[in-house]
Amino acid sequence: AQSVTQPDIHITVSEGASLELRCNYSYGATPYLFWYVQSPGQGLQLLLKYFSGDTLVQGIKGFEAEFKRSQSSFNLRKPSVHWSDAAEYFCAVYGNTPLVFGKGTRLSVIA
Amino acid sequence: DAMVIQNPRYQVTQFGKPVTLSCSQTLNHNVMYWYQQKSSQAPKLLFHYYDKDFNNEADTPDNFQSRRPNTSFCFLDIRSPGLGDAAMYLCATSRAPDTYTDTQYFGPGTRLTVL
Numbered sequence: 229a230q231s232v233t234q235p236d237i238h239i240t241v242s243e244g245a246s247l248e249l250r251c252n253y254s255y256g257a258t259p260y261l262f263w264y265v266q267s268p269g270q271g272l273q274l275l276l277k278y279f280s281g282d283t284l285v286q287g288i289k290g291f292e293a294e295f296k297r298s299q300s301s302f303n304l305r306k307p308s309v310h311w312s313d314a315a316e317y318f319c320a321v322y323g324n325t326p327l328v329f330g331k332g333t334r335l336s337v338i339a
Numbered sequence: 340d341a342m343v344i345q346n347p348r349y350q351v352t353q354f355g356k357p358v359t360l361s362c363s364q365t366l367n368h369n370v371m372y373w374y375q376q377k378s379s380q381a382p383k384l385l386f387h388y389y390d391k392d393f394n395n396e397a398d399t400p401d402n403f404q405s406r407r408p409n410t411s412f413c414f415l416d417i418r419s420p421g422l423g424d425a426a427m428y429l430c431a432t433s434r435a436p437d438t439y440t441d442t443q444y445f446g447p448g449t450r451l452t453v454l
Contacts, residue, residue: 237379264445271343271429271445272382318381326396327443329381 230255230323232330240336249304251319260322261302267315343446360415362430371413374429
């Protein structure tokens, strides 16, 4: 079965700084990868997803993610963080079982 | 404009007292999912309905049941809640169960407290 690891539990960045959230997956075949964001009191919202093709995926809210098969990674990036980006971010993978989520990374944004 | 609605947002119940959580959707999606998310943990799939077909995850306790009376509504019943069942319960929908092709849309969740 597939699994997902998000090594960083909590990250703090300054507003306007760049951001990279790490995600590593374990799956024998080509995975289907997702990033979701959960704002306080809200449900999960899909930011972007990777199925195949171009390994650099663009999503909503200015986020992008790059699939690197050699590193089993699907890191999420944003060039300039806004205060409204403060939230919990979940990486998820679909393989031969239903969607499996990582434990999440909480992003704090400071002025 | 809410697409996946969960009621109530906060639910308090007593140890062993049955509780029902509600989810409704305006997307007319075929699939409805229930996830359990404990504090600082990943959402964990409990079960899902594809139309009227119920699909239970192998490790979902028997204490958790679900009903889907029509396309729009799905209920999560916890027959005898224990302290370990305190969590956020997330409902999600998709057009089809193959999530690599279809996005799951999540509701805001119901936070369950067990006293």
